[in-house]
Amino acid sequence: xxxxxxxxxxxxxxxxxxxxxxxxxxxxxxxxxxxxxxxxxxxxxxxxxxxxxxxxxxxxxxxxxxxxxxxxxxxxxxxxxxxxxx
Numbered sequence: 001x002x003x004x005x006x007x008x009x010x011x012x013x014x015x016x017x018x019x020x021x022x023x024x025x026x027x028x029x030x031x032x033x034x035x036x037x038x039x040x041x042x043x044x045x046x047x048x049x050x051x052x053x054x055x056x057x058x059x060x061x062x063x064x065x066x067x068x069x070x071x072x073x074x075x076x077x078x079x080x081x082x083x084x085x086x
Contacts (some may be wrong), residue, residue: 003049
């Protein structure tokens with residue numbers, strides 16, 4: 001699957017879970033953080049697409065996604081990230 005399509009699927013997953021994905025530039029890796037009592041995932045848009053996807057997958061590992069529908073390629077990407085994180 002195209003990386004851009006996978007990124008779009010992550011954005012849609014965030015919307016379904018009520019998680020805001022913030023894109024920014026700077027000297028940071030990205031990840032999950034709390035801003036004004038709201039959980040957000042920060043993605044550095046200056047990083048390569050592979051890094052952005054890994055940041056999103058790692059952040060979504062914190063959520064119970066068992067009952068959430070997502071395309072199989074997205075679920076496989078998240079599970080692959082989970083296996084690499086162990």
